[in-house]
Amino acid sequence: MINIITYILLAIVCFGYCHKSRPKRHFSSEEYRINTPSCDVVCEGQWKSExxxxxxxxxxxxxxxxxxxTAIVKNRASLKMFCSSTIQKYTCLRKECRILRTPWSAEKHICIGHFDNFDRNINCLSLTDRYVQKECSDxxxxxxxxxxxxxxSRMAEMEFSRQEKSEFIEQNKHCNFIACHQLCHEYIINKVCIDSAVSARSVVKSYYDSYLEREYTALNKDDQDELYSSFCRRVTPGQDENLYTANMTRYNNLTLDRMKNDIRSAFSILD
Structure with missing residues (x-):
């Protein structure tokens, strides 16, 4: 009897001390939110890892x-591999995160909105890639x-701050860079992909047009529409190059003509 009573007492004491010496941590909901990445970040991270x-x-x-x-346009296998992973990302966002509407992105445009067009023209895009990456970039x-x-003068009249002037100039540079690459790629397509030039140019134009529309939308969303230069408006579909500064058409024509001449000079070997 004594042994049984002693055993029971020891068991009770042990349970009490063991329970206290090995506490199980319970995360509060606030701690969980802080230490756990948001769902969309996880989907994005998986995509980048792939x-x-x-x-x-x-x-x-x-x-x-x-x-x-090049990862996209190297060949059809690369395009399909990139797009398979991209589709998985957007499926993750939709099903796991319940995010049904996502903004425009380059990968979404290529793989979800216009995959068939890219797939049909992959041979031309692949042939032109080496020129695009080297000569066009140069x-x-x-x-x-x-x-x-x-x-x-307009920036002075509107009393742009130093930061606003800097953003205006940088955005204008970015638009020039984008427009130059579009013109250059289309020029190479005309030289290299004679039979499929019309279709391939359409694919490239659609991509760059959408990219520029995204640039404008981002500024407009932040009520910084006036930071979008006349040249940016000229090359962005649906925008008026003379909206904020009048009589800019001739100036923008000269800018584009200068770009085209530089491109032709770089590729004179193909003429």
Missing amino acids: FHANFHKIYDTDYFEIPLD VCNSIRIEISQAEI
């Missing part, structure tokens, strides 16, 4: 949307970019 595994490139530093990256990285005196 990109690295498939192409041996780090997405954030080695992938470029302008011009179209030209577009060295083009002369200027702000018209009329727009300089």
